Amino acid sequence: MKVTVGGSLKLAFRPWTEGLENVPAEGPAILASNHLSFSDSFFLPAVLDRKVTFIAKAEYFTTPGVKGRLTAAFFKGVGQLPVDRSGARGAGEAAIKSGIEVLERGELFGLYPEGTRSPDGRLYRGKPGGLARVALATGAPVLPVAMIDTEKVQPPGKVVPKLIRPGIRIGKPLEFSRYQGMEHDRFVLRAVTDEVMYEIMKLSGQEYVDMYATAMKRQLAETAKAEKDAEKAEKEAAKEAAKELQKEARREQAAEQRRSDP
CATH class of the missing domain: 1.20.5 (Single alpha-helices involved in coiled-coils or other helix-helix interfaces)
Structure with a gap:
């Protein structure tokens, strides 16, 4: 299904890319992206040869009926991983555990450090709990990613996308081996997250908001x-x-x- 969805997206929207050579041909890596649109989780995997696993709400996989089953099949097909987000802390721990498992299998794990879509197209402060903890626990390199103009393809609240050409920039991998064993130090987690967000800002050209x-x-x-x-x-x-x-x-x-x- 990834081939079908990815091929259709590339054919319809013709996304431009920069930095694909920074994605390793094999082995674990974290793709840390800004988040402008619901479609970000589809455009990024569409331009890569390797499977990328993102976290998705469990409701997408458990909705009853024919529509629910089709939705679940679609999200599974494009590499989405269900996580129960009914409890904030429990959801965070479940997402971290899932991310570590994906990386330990030698795969690519995608996440959004901002934690939610940008409400106005600007880049917001990254949350340190997920990205930094997964990176330090696994030692996997972090690739900063900038999604560009995807919010114009599918603005919030709009179901039918516009045929606008989006872009994807992938930066050089960042490694944080100097902080090994310090994944529970909140100052270290903040430093790692801020470094990644700075690289995303440089790639995206977005205005940064420190909140x-x-x-x-x-x-x-x-x-x-x-x-x-x-x-x-x-x-x-x-x-x-x-x-x-x-x-x-x-x-x-x-x-x-x-x-x-x-």
């Missing part, structure tokens, strides 16, 4: 809610004002009628 994308999404949601509440309050105030004007007009009309009565 988590999840925090920005919450902030944007709160701002949108506040604006909606303010708009609702303004409309209610306008209605009340209109009612008061109507009442005043009726009072003036009644007073005028009394003055005109003989």
